[in-house]
Amino acid sequence: MIFNYIGNYSTIISLFLSLAIFLRSFLKLKNFDQLIKIDLKKLIFFQFFFIFVSFISLLILFLNSEFGNITVYNNSHTTKPLFYKVSGLWGNHEGSLLLWLLILTLTNFLYFSLSLSRTTKERLFTVIFQQIIIFGFIVFLIFTSNPFNEIFPIPKEGLGLNPILQDPILAIHPPILYLGYVSTSIIFSSSLSSLILGNVNSDWASHIKNWILCSWIFLTGGILLGSIWAYYELGWGGFWFWDPVENISLMPWISLTALLHCILVLEKRSSLASWSIILCISTFTLSVCGTFLVRSGILNSVHTFANDPERGLYILFFLFFIIFLSLVIYFFYEEKLSISNKSFGLITKESHILINNWFLMYFLSVILIGTIYPIFLEVISNQRISVGPPFFNKLIIPFLIPFLIFMSLGPNLGWIKSKKIEKKLTLIVFFIVNLFLSFFILKSIGDVKLFTLLLLTANLYLFFITIKDFLKKGYKNYSQIISHFGFSLLILSIILNAIFSKEIIANLKVGEELGFENNKITFQRIETSTGPNFEKIVGVFIIHDQKGESNKFMPEIRIYNKPEVITSEAFIKTSIFKDRFLVINPIKDKTYFNVRYQEKPLMIWIWISTLLIMLGGCIKFLKNEK
Amino acid sequence: MKKLSIFLMLIICLNNTYSFAVDKPTELENKIFKNLRCLICQGQSVYDSQSDFAESMKIVVRKNLKSGMSEKDIYQFMRNNYGEWVLYDPEINKGTYLLWGLPFLFFLIGGAIILRKLGVLKR
């Protein structure tokens, strides 16, 4: 139980350290340096250190299964495998908040150690804003969701972790995602401090670019992991459900992507300063807004945390305090921004980046409005509606067509002024070739719709142009080419996946067969066995395909002991061209099972292309190419 | 075999009811299932949901389709019974003008700002 106290007190110590750092930075700014002679860097390090200590204490409590701690009691169980005892730490509200704080203080420390090239004033202001955020979250942790609360009498056994969270991918999903979310706070603080000091210029842009890239890479990775998990654990072969929680992770990503492009204009042309600042602020605000929407339980989603209105209220106040603070600072110091009134040439890189931002902001507004509109409507008129996939698909997909075309054209243009577009003709011819190509692809399935045709054309256009760029001689911007290629591959896989996916759902009992296209699915037998903390029923299926090959599929039904939950584990055979996905569910009239078989083409390419998008970011980060 | 019977007992104990999963749904049926929100697992569509209620809902949809109702009729029927909330695709009406309109408005405003920045639109 000693670790309960250690953990508890070290969070309190770091709360006071937060005040100390705030004061210290403030005094230094006012040049009262001689009053206190403590090294700021040490203070910042110790703040991180104490949060780390309390994180480790909670970890030890989880590893030892000390159920005297209420968080451990609610989320762990002695029979749980070691790996999930660890991941159980952040599989709940309190623990995940501690992880969030750990990363927040870590990035704060990293920022302070790595930003030596910046002026002291800028660093101090950034630290002050960071401390406001850290302070807010520590208070939140201690007063509304303390992970070190005790329970007495000490229970003998814990309640266990929700089985659908007992999954290797979901175990690493939160840390990665949080790294992405949390590093946006540095972008936020740094942008506010340079706004106050009036040095929002290309120098600052190339400094903050690395943080933007870093947070963007992790955010992409986190979303990817979540999506893979949803694919094989949650859904029936779906990987994106437009569920509120998914939307919430996508919103900062879109804002960050816009910022990533916009910051280039600031870096190269010292323009769009105020727009960049707005994006910096909105990215972080959207991250906190996401925390609010997910943890307050104001929205209704598959992935909800335990809800508590008190927590919601606290984050709401905190969120609006941050928005208020940044609004005030923005309006006060807006004049300091060097507003260049140069208008951009029409056919230049910067104009296309603007267009990219325009579309991204549109996508963002669709998702934002779609996610929070039901709340507004309910409060105002008591009407309750659901906004689901059809809404998002209808509003987003048509706009992808021009977006993709601009995306293919933009990168090949020059800054300031392009050479006369001598390649205009080639580009048009190339487009027409792609039009025919997609026509024939669609014709081969016999279903040519103008809309799909255009979408496929635009996408293939981007696809081939990035390949062409990759192969051409001379200077190449690898990171951009790879990321854009990844994006086109992603959209291509999603389109083809949507068009060619096939499925059959039927009720079968052992010994029955099911014909599907030219495949024959045979339900051979069921086997039972025992796992570490569950029993499982394995359905053994043989699928003969048209080539005469037969494959064994073994989807499972698991019955976890604590808490008693039945889950279905899909069996997925992945190949380069398609995933074959089989899942069974018990039907309660004893002998029959509900069997779903799906063929999902190019599934693996959806993951690979997202990895490529990330890879582009990594290259940029490592090479820091100009 | 003993384990299996334990398992089956467990299932029956956990859900006191009897479920009848819809056999081999057609494409239209699936489309409708995907657009209906389940009232029991409220984050999921009837298509994704495993609850008994969703299964009953599927049976009703199939029955109504057989009796000659169109897709729209079924949505109307569900809306009558359970309110607009059950549909994932909100229809355009007094309450949702802003929902459908605001994104377009933002798009137009953004476009105007950019055109001015690009010097196409002069003040």
Next chain:
Amino acid sequence: MKNKIFVIIGFTLFIFCFIIFYKGLQKPNIYEPLLEGEINLPNFTSYDFFSNEKIFSDELIKEGSYYIINVWASWCAPCRSEHNFLMSLKSKNFQLIGVNYKDNKNNAQVFLQELGNPYSKILSDKNGTLSIELGAYGVPETLIINKNKKIIKKIIGPINDQNFSELLKIIK
């Protein structure tokens, strides 16, 4: 001047959003299909719980009288406590119709023997479709139908003292 307008608009929006979220927090996030106004009773066909005879809604429910439809099941614990209220409802100016929801017939019969049978008619709803057609979504749930064959009230969950007195007021 222009800047000032932006500031004012920005802060109004800010406060507006805050109020909405603040109020939104107080609302439950679980949806319950509440009845707004009144809706026509849909036509349905069902089977009698005891005799298994086919029953058409037109024959069962006629204009000019109040009906109460109660969805219940023997496996649902709140239904038990609710049953006392239903037993005390026996009166002449309305008819109480039971819908037996996804139940085992034997268990249901035992349930009725134990606690009494307040229903003038019981329909069986083995696969839950009848309840969906009526717009109910679980057990127990109670619908009140007026003399014009319109559903005028839905009570989700067991009947308690409060909504029991409301119910009596409506059908008195």
